[in-house]
Amino acid sequence: xxxxxxxxxxxxxxxxxxxxxxxxxxxxxxxxxxxxxxxxxxxxxxxxxxxxxxxxxxxxxxxxxxxxxxxxxxxxxxxxxxxxxxxxxxxxxxxxxxxxxxxxxxxxxxxxxxxxxxxxxxxxxxxxxxxxxxxxxxxxxxxxxxxxxxxxxxxxxxxxxxxxxxxxxxxxxxxxxxxxxxxxxxxxxxxxxxxxxxxxxxxxxxxxxxxxxxxxxxxxxxxxxxxxxxxxxxxxxxxxxxxxxxxxxxxxxxxxxxxxxxxxxxxxxxxxxxxxxxxxxxxxxxxxxxxxxxxxxxxxxxxxxxxxxxxxxxxxxxxxxxxxxxxxxxxxxxxxxxxxxxxxxxxxxxxxxxxxxxxxxxxxxxxxxxxxxxxxxxxxxxxxxxxxxxxxxxxxxxxxxxxxxxxxxxxxxxxxxxxxxxxxxxxxxxxxxxxxxxxxxxxxxxxxxxxxxxxxxxxxxxxxxxxxxxxxxxxxxxxxxxxxxxxxxxxxxxxxxxxxxxxxxxxxxxxxxxxxxxxxxxxxxxxxxxxxxxxxxxxxxxxxxxxxxxxxxxxxxxxxxxxxxxxxxxxxxxxxxxxxxxxxxxxxxxxxxxxxxxxxxxxxxxxxxxxxxxxxxxxxxxxxxxxxxxxxxxxxxxxxxxxxxxxxxxxxxxxxxxxxxxxxxxxxxxxxxxxxxxxxxxxxxxxxxxxxxxxxxxxxxxxxxxxxxxxxxxxxxxxxxxxxxxxxxxxxxxxxxxxxxxxxxxxxxxxx
Amino acid sequence: xxxxxxxxxxxxxxxxxxxxxxxxxxxxxxxxxxxxxxxxxxxxxxxxxxxxxxxxxxxxxxxxxxxxxxxxxxxxxxxxxxxxxxxxxxxxxxxxxxxxxxxxxxxxxxxxxxxxxxxxxxxxxxxxxxxxxxxxxxxxxxxxxxxxxxxxxxxxxxxx
Ligand code: FES
Ligand code: FES
Numbered sequence: 001x002x003x004x005x006x007x008x009x010x011x012x013x014x015x016x017x018x019x020x021x022x023x024x025x026x027x028x029x030x031x032x033x034x035x036x037x038x039x040x041x042x043x044x045x046x047x048x049x050x051x052x053x054x055x056x057x058x059x060x061x062x063x064x065x066x067x068x069x070x071x072x073x074x075x076x077x078x079x080x081x082x083x084x085x086x087x088x089x090x091x092x093x094x095x096x097x098x099x100x101x102x103x104x105x106x107x108x109x110x111x112x113x114x115x116x117x118x119x120x121x122x123x124x125x126x127x128x129x130x131x132x133x134x135x136x137x138x139x140x141x142x143x144x145x146x147x148x149x150x151x152x153x154x155x156x157x158x159x160x161x162x163x164x165x166x167x168x169x170x171x172x173x174x175x176x177x178x179x180x181x182x183x184x185x186x187x188x189x190x191x192x193x194x195x196x197x198x199x200x201x202x203x204x205x206x207x208x209x210x211x212x213x214x215x216x217x218x219x220x221x222x223x224x225x226x227x228x229x230x231x232x233x234x235x236x237x238x239x240x241x242x243x244x245x246x247x248x249x250x251x252x253x254x255x256x257x258x259x260x261x262x263x264x265x266x267x268x269x270x271x272x273x274x275x276x277x278x279x280x281x282x283x284x285x286x287x288x289x290x291x292x293x294x295x296x297x298x299x300x301x302x303x304x305x306x307x308x309x310x311x312x313x314x315x316x317x318x319x320x321x322x323x324x325x326x327x328x329x330x331x332x333x334x335x336x337x338x339x340x341x342x343x344x345x346x347x348x349x350x351x352x353x354x355x356x357x358x359x360x361x362x363x364x365x366x367x368x369x370x371x372x373x374x375x376x377x378x379x380x381x382x383x384x385x386x387x388x389x390x391x392x393x394x395x396x397x398x399x400x401x402x403x404x405x406x407x408x409x410x411x412x413x414x415x416x417x418x419x420x421x422x423x424x425x426x427x428x429x430x431x432x433x434x435x436x437x438x439x440x441x442x443x444x445x446x447x448x449x450x451x452x453x454x455x456x457x458x459x460x461x462x463x464x465x466x467x468x469x470x471x472x473x474x475x476x477x478x479x480x481x482x483x484x485x486x487x488x489x490x491x492x493x494x495x496x497x498x499x500x501x502x503x504x505x506x507x508x509x510x511x512x513x514x515x516x517x518x519x520x521x522x523x524x525x526x527x528x529x530x531x532x533x534x535x536x537x538x539x540x541x542x543x544x545x546x547x548x549x550x551x552x553x554x555x556x557x558x559x560x561x562x563x564x565x566x567x568x569x570x571x572x573x574x575x576x577x578x579x580x581x582x583x584x585x586x587x588x589x590x591x592x593x594x595x596x597x598x599x600x601x602x603x604x605x606x607x608x609x610x611x612x613x614x615x616x617x618x619x620x621x622x623x624x625x626x627x628x629x630x631x632x633x634x635x636x637x638x639x640x641x642x643x644x645x646x647x648x649x650x651x652x653x654x655x656x657x658x659x660x661x662x663x664x665x666x667x668x669x670x671x672x673x674x675x676x677x678x679x680x681x682x683x684x685x686x687x688x689x690x691x692x693x694x695x696x697x698x699x700x701x702x703x704x705x706x707x708x709x710x711x712x713x714x715x716x717x718x719x720x721x722x723x724x725x726x727x728x729x730x731x732x733x734x735x736x737x738x739x740x741x742x743x744x745x746x747x748x749x750x751x752x
Numbered sequence: 753x754x755x756x757x758x759x760x761x762x763x764x765x766x767x768x769x770x771x772x773x774x775x776x777x778x779x780x781x782x783x784x785x786x787x788x789x790x791x792x793x794x795x796x797x798x799x800x801x802x803x804x805x806x807x808x809x810x811x812x813x814x815x816x817x818x819x820x821x822x823x824x825x826x827x828x829x830x831x832x833x834x835x836x837x838x839x840x841x842x843x844x845x846x847x848x849x850x851x852x853x854x855x856x857x858x859x860x861x862x863x864x865x866x867x868x869x870x871x872x873x874x875x876x877x878x879x880x881x882x883x884x885x886x887x888x889x890x891x892x893x894x895x896x897x898x899x900x901x902x903x904x905x906x907x908x909x910x911x912x
Contacts, residue, residue, distance in 0.1 A: 014846045021854035022842040024789015024829035028855055031788035121772075208889045210793040210801055211855040260791070260855025261889050292794040483852035483890060644849030648891055652852060655892030679798035679887060687893040688877075688884040 029214030029230025041123035045105035048139035048672025094333035106332035109297030175334030188321025188353025192312025203665035211260020233519030264370030300369020341375025347453035373714035384722030423636025423700035446730025452718025456711035458603030462515025471582035478517030484645035496537035498564030539597030607702030624747030638710030657720025763831030800886030829858035852890035
């Protein structure tokens with residue numbers, strides 16, 4: 001694989017959807033209208049925890065312009081059924097009741113009822129006229145309160161899942177628990193020369209995609225449903241909506257719009273079943289668009305966490321034992337990323353003895369959704385902070401300390417499997433030799449380093465590649481393009497067919513037009529869907545060779561394919577003039593019909609992705625304000641198909657992690673109402689907060705992919721929390737264990 | 753409530769429309785006129801996705817009332833390219849891979865164009881502060897800033 005010379009893979013073509021996006025022509029979720037369309041609005045709960053006693057919709061129904069009103073009671077009542085998954089699981093009953101509450105509201109902003117009307121204003125006004133009688137209950141607003149023995153219970157019927165031995169008696173807010181262990185932890189700690197122990201805390205943070213959720217649902221005369229929406233997975237919207245509404249998924253077609261960011265937050269559904277149900281009642285299309293405030297209050301952020309961590313090392317820096325006890329907020333329904341957080345926590349190091357337990361805890365806050373490398377940044381914040389502390393106590397260089405313990409091919413991951421070829425060591429070495437690591441630090445500046453790991457997902461994908469009569473090609477897949485995946489897929493087709501990238505048209509197909517494809521997420525598109533694209537392209541090449549063989553009257557084996565042309569194989573040159581793809585395409589009709597290549601596959605595993613980040617932070621001792629003055633993200637991509645978009649993933653994930661470390665957090669009042677549901681008070685990094693973010697792409701090919709590709713999207717958000725905290729330690733002498741390190745917190749700590 | 757009749761100029765062309773007196777310019781552009789290139793990220797003036805030029809001044813259109821457009825001139829993202837030929841900023845955004853999801857891109861291009869009109873040779877820092885009203889969650893801003901500086905250099909060369 002390493003010898004393969006690429007012609008198109010590894011170049012930086014202009015993305016095919018680019019011109020539409022820089023001119024404003026591209027249609028995002030809220031940009032679509034259907035003729036005769038109504039507008040939907042939701043009534044949301046003013047309480048974080050309450051029983052719904054009654055819902056009276058009469059006043060709303062009487063408003064002129066209102067065409068339909070819907071309550072949670074009108075949706076089918078589902079049985080709880082938990083389906084586990086690599087990045088957390090799902091329970092369709094929970095998804096349904098999160099779309100519209102049935103008996104209880106479980107967070108402030110929980111949707112209770114919906115209205116469709118002729119204008120958005122009328123819909124909203126009517127929704128507010130729906131009278132709901134509540135019995136207020138005490139809200140459970142933090143992890144300690146949730147696990148207390150006398151805690152108010154969110155779900156009376158909640159059955160804990162996983163390693164829960166012994167089972168708690170009676171109802172509980174602990175929805176699940178996982179354990180991982182290796183060796184003898186007590187013996188390991190007894191062997192250690194130095195042990196550090198701390199408790200780390202993070203708050204809920206939001207993915208912060210700029211485009212709010214939006215959809216339009218239309219019911220055709222034949223009861224066929226069409227949904228236009230912004231999503232990371234059209235098939236997920238189709239299947240989840242069908243489950244929630246208890247209808248045949250074949251009756252729903254989903255057309256995904258351009259998507260204005262997701263980062264995991266658009267892997268589930270909120271509006272779509274409601275819009276479909278309203279459209280059915282009103283017999284007209286219904287559009288629903290969330291406000292920014294609704295996005296903050298009622299879509300999935302990621303968990304607030306508590307991680308109690310302990311790590312021991314020998315005097316030479318060898319890690320000998322680790323212990324983690326983790327608690328992750330799931331929000332209103334089970335399904336926090338505690339599991340993957342636990343799986344990733346010690347993923348970077350050879351640690352002979354460890355014990356990890358992780359709890360999934362329900363609280364009266366919005367139900368969390370996936371956010372880039374779900375669960376890993378928080379557990380890694382703890383472990384990478386402790387590695388830094390150990391290096392300090394032992395007087396070791398933090399990179400040498402990490403290199404000394406870094407996992408290699410053949411080592412076992414904490415969650416079981418043995419690593420294949422991986423690039424952690426290469427990223428650390430690249431960090432050590434990077435000019436950033438040697439640059440002098442100014443006054444009040446500190447340097448932090450941290451590593452990070454994410455498994456990367458495989459899952460199912462399909463692709464079709466069809467040839468036009470002029471020899472150009474169309475590649476259709478089912479993955480919404482969130483950050484340049486169309487360009488990367490076109491490059492793969494180019495590589496196989498031997499035609500320029502501009503001659504390949506990549507399209508995102510609707511759910512009726514392409515085979516089943518799992519979501520854009522888990523860093524799987526370039527890897528798994530890419531594999532399907534390559535296979536489908538090879539299918540096209542085989543058909544082209546067969547056509548050439550037919551024209552020449554030779555065996556298929558006597559035809560080779562190179563640079564977009566059929567050639568006689570085995571050096572039999574001269575017998576036949578090469579047949580270029582244009583000529584073969586032109587003759588398709590006469591030589592056997594149109595050429596369409598297809599592939600569908602399930603990639604069981606992907607290649608683990610490792611990164612090392614370097615951060616220089618400057619702290620103003622007067623105000624506590626801090627600023628990242630230099631940042632370098634180094635990561636193993638396996639093979640970068642479009643290096644520009646790979647760098648973009650590194651930079652974007654770093655920026656999100658920096659925001660998480662320094663400023664971002666959900667702030668709730670004592671009743672459980674989020675106090676900062678807008679961009680002014682939920683402060684994400686802006687251009688003037690950041691420096692250029694330098695990147696280094698390391699390429700240790702992934703043997704599971706024909707080009708060596710690994711996913712790259714998730715890993716970049718894993719190291720920054722600790723990298724920034726370690727830099728803060730350097731700048732201030734204070735070890736911060738609570739995020740965000742906002743100016744008041746920093747000031748208080750350095751004045752202490 | 754009677755609707756307000758608005759006569760205005762959008763991207764150099766006369767336009768008229770009816771709107772609620774309280775309607776935002778953003779809503780009028782998107783819903784009334786079908787100019788959906790201007791994006792909505794917040795409606796509170798905090799994300800810059802809705803940036804347009806109003807009489808040569810950069811404004812978040814969600815914070816402007818549609819009737820304020822009467823007798824004035826508006827430029828939106830749809831007016832930035834000249835026919836088929838892209839503005840240098842648009843070209844550089846493509847070349848630098850300065851968009852990932854692309855939903856912030858129209859706002860950034862309109863805002864950056866306003867910057868280059870008043871300062872053809874901005875420093876990196878000036879560019880970062882000027883664009884601090886535009887949120888991008890995907891890129892970490894690096895490639896956006898490079899694209900703007902590169903476009904500025906190219907435009908200076910073209911006029912030199
Ligand atoms: S929509 Fe106008 S600034 Fe965000
Ligand atoms: S490219 Fe997605 S928000 Fe900027």
